[in-house]
Amino acid sequence: xxxxxxxxxxxxxxxxxxxxxxxxxxxxxxxxxxxxxxxxxxxxxxxxxxxxxxxxxxxxxxxxxxxxxxxxxxxxxxxxxxxxxxxxxxxxxxxxxxxxxxxxxxxxxxxx
Numbered sequence: 056x057x058x059x060x061x062x063x064x065x066x067x068x069x070x071x072x073x074x075x076x077x078x079x080x081x082x083x084x085x086x087x088x089x090x091x092x093x094x095x096x097x098x099x100x101x102x103x104x105x106x107x108x109x110x111x112x113x114x115x116x117x118x119x120x121x122x123x124x125x126x127x128x129x130x131x132x133x134x135x136x137x138x139x140x141x142x143x144x145x146x147x148x149x150x151x152x153x154x155x156x157x158x159x160x161x162x163x164x165x166x167x
Contacts, residue, residue, distance in 0.1 A: 060115035093139040
């Protein structure tokens with residue numbers, strides 16, 4: 056199944072994500088295109104992700120281009136910046152976050 060990423064490109068989207076997460080969980084994947092580990096984790100995530108867009112809205116953040124948005128995520132949600140990193144938000148709050156090879160689609164499924 057495709058991940059059906061939506062691009063996270065504007066800080067204003069974070070407020071939309073908070074609101075959206077009140078009716079459906081939202082995942083944010085933070086990825087550095089210059090990092091080999093991040094690329095490997097992204098590929099693994101794409102292979103394992105089998106949650107439909109009806110279950111979870113999935114955002115992709117290019118950290119090289121939009122690093123200030125990652126900084127805003129840290130401020131708004133209290134999650135220390137990592138790369139790669141997956142964050143799951145429900146009801147406006149972070150219910151899961153992990154980074155590097157610790158990212159677990161199975162764990163995310165238990166929280167959706």
